[in-house]
Amino acid sequence: MSRIGVITFPGTLDDTDAARAVHYAGGEPVALWHKDADLHGVDAVVVPGGFSYGDYLRAGAIARFAPVMDEVVAAARRGMPVLGICNGFQILCEAGLLPGALLRNAKLHFVCRDQRLRVERADTAWTAGYTAAQEIVIPLKNMDGRFAASKATVDELEGEGRVVFRYLDADPNGSLNGIAGICSADGRIVGLMPHPEHAIDPLTGPGADGLVMFRSALGTVLA
Template identity: 65%
Template sequence: MTARVGVITFPGSLDDGDAARAIRLAGAEPVALWHGSHDLDGVDALVLPGGFSYGDYLRAGAIAALAPIMAEVKDAAAKGMPVLGICNGFQMLVEAHLLPGGLIRNAHQQFIRRDQRLRVENATTSWTSDYDAGQEIVIPLKNADGGYIASESELDRLEGEGLVAVRYLGVNPNGSLRDIAGITNERGNVVGLMPHPEHAVEPGFGPDTSVAMRSGVDGLSFFTSAISAVVGAAA
């Protein structure tokens, strides 16, 4: 089977086209979905892409979390469908209470963009299973409201239950507590992260040479992982 992965476009989405391209390069069929719809068009997985949905009014992702299609996203997630939130999509997932915690303005109060070193902490989720636990990768990061926060007890729970999906290495770019770059739900089908794997899915869009930080293909395995999860579940 060819997996069909929906990419939801919200007003202000910037990276929906990049996400669709990443899905295609990973071997699946991208399906364009609209924020105002209640139809997921029979997709097997979902991506909430990066951008500035609704201009990031109120809080980043807060209005998008109330969009009509999010009711279907919540239902699908509850039934086990793989759902990935990237940057603004991660903000939507926490605002919709599909993931715990919150995301606030970067500690230095500035928009940041960089190739970011990460460590994959949990390689058992629907979106990280093609990585090895402890694997170090480099993918682009770009955000203004990327500081992950949660209560100390919630942070302890995330750490204790292995729900930290990826962690910043080398530099904490935005003040995220405990260097958390992305998390997963208990079931492992919903993952949110601030860095952008869809911008690191083919060689040459780097740098990816031996003398520079590598960001050519390190993000592709997020998408191949989900495809494997979908195909495996259907077998």
């Protein structure tokens, strides 16, 4: 059984939900603590949402220096699949694994809603189970979710097909080009603001569109 690590930082909120999503997908969730100096032999890593270290300085800025992130950065550069969700996306940007930054929402309001997205790329480690242009619904909850980057960086992301998810309907955060999620050049690192771990069971969420991300990663590992 493939093992997917789920990191807990002080202030993380959604680690239990992410571990549950891994279990639902058929994998073995492995708890990783922010002070861990190794990844305990996992095949992929989820950096979940929350408010790591209270979001002091700025979201994700302190978590980027946690010992476990040194291991995540090294493993990601060797090709390990890594998913950053909400605060996890912010941390991956702070760590330099993904470009850009997540800033305070345009209207300065916390956003919490079921969000329609379009899958722009269906061949990454975390989206292989979708089809290109598929529309999905994933819960969104954030205060600092506005994706920002230089024009050159955005042009590069768009030109290389590295925008993975895009907001449909009104952009809830004011992100450039309606960007909800992006990936690394090799497609093995994905960051997004919406929370797929909250959409794995129709009984408790808006369908199970999010479960596909975790199943996609397990398929990538097995392949």
